[in-house]
Amino acid sequence: MSAKDSQYLKKVGLKATLPRLKILQVLESSGFARHMTAEDVYKALLEQGDDVGLATVYRVLTQFEQAGVLTRHHFEGGQSVFEMDEGSHHDHILCTRCGRVDEFIDPVIEERQQAIADKFGYMMQDHSLYIYGICKHCRKKDKPAK
Amino acid sequence: MSAKDSQYLKKVGLKATLPRLKILQVLESSGFARHMTAEDVYKALLEQGDDVGLATVYRVLTQFEQAGVLTRHHFEGGQSVFEMDEGSHHDHILCTRCGRVDEFIDPVIEERQQAIADKFGYMMQDHSLYIYGICKHCRKKDKPAK
């Protein structure tokens, strides 16, 4: 199920161990949710019958982050949230009711950020933009309730 | 030193106790730094000879946040960082070397954010934008070093 993944791990300089392959697989197949905490990954593994320690999940996620395999986000609420890094930078808009997450990229904003960094004399390394709101789905539910 | 602060606390619905007054004062006079962790506030109080429990600092900061007196940020690194809410929204650009924080507001970005929320069907409530980089000061130090 993962000759490809095995190659991939070696390519980024990580030995292709079973836990790492499993974790990679969970992240790849996380589908629409795409944003998982260490705990989420751990539970997903348990549910599919794979017995990996929580400490290992944390270690591997950190290694993946350093290897550029995934990105760590600091959403509100404390825990770190991880997401596969598919190469293309993007920002997030999230629903404070249901937790839904959408991704976007806006060239104008990107450009302005660079301009601001320049203006303040910073060499920009990174940035994070989160928009918080209530998605249409949750707003729809509201109306009748009230 | 704080008849004004005392009024202020009452106005936002909080009893004007000594710890709350002291904490408010520390935040108000934090001057250029302006961004403090609970621990920072706690240490500042100890240094000026005021004996307030760390738990109380956390409790009061949370109350202040709920009362709209200050804003809680989640910068990288885990801890919450607090800042007096002077009414005007702004974003942050921070140095990953020295921790320097600058504030800015960009009308174009604000406007684009609203447009994006609209496009995705969100009712925007809030947003946070952090730009990370290396400030000119730190870059200057680099050159000779290398």
Added chain:
DNA sequence: TTGATTGCAAAGAATTTGCACTGGG
């Protein structure tokens, strides 16, 4: 083989909570 990796349990850091005591209104 053999050093890298894992699992578990213990350690840590940040923050919260239970509870008897204290102070503001």
Added chain:
DNA sequence: CCCAGTGCAAATTCTTTGCAATCAA
């Protein structure tokens, strides 16, 4: 006076670490 507010220590939550056992190359 009386309850909200406080201090302290214990409890929680998330994450990291030490170390012996295990696994990939």
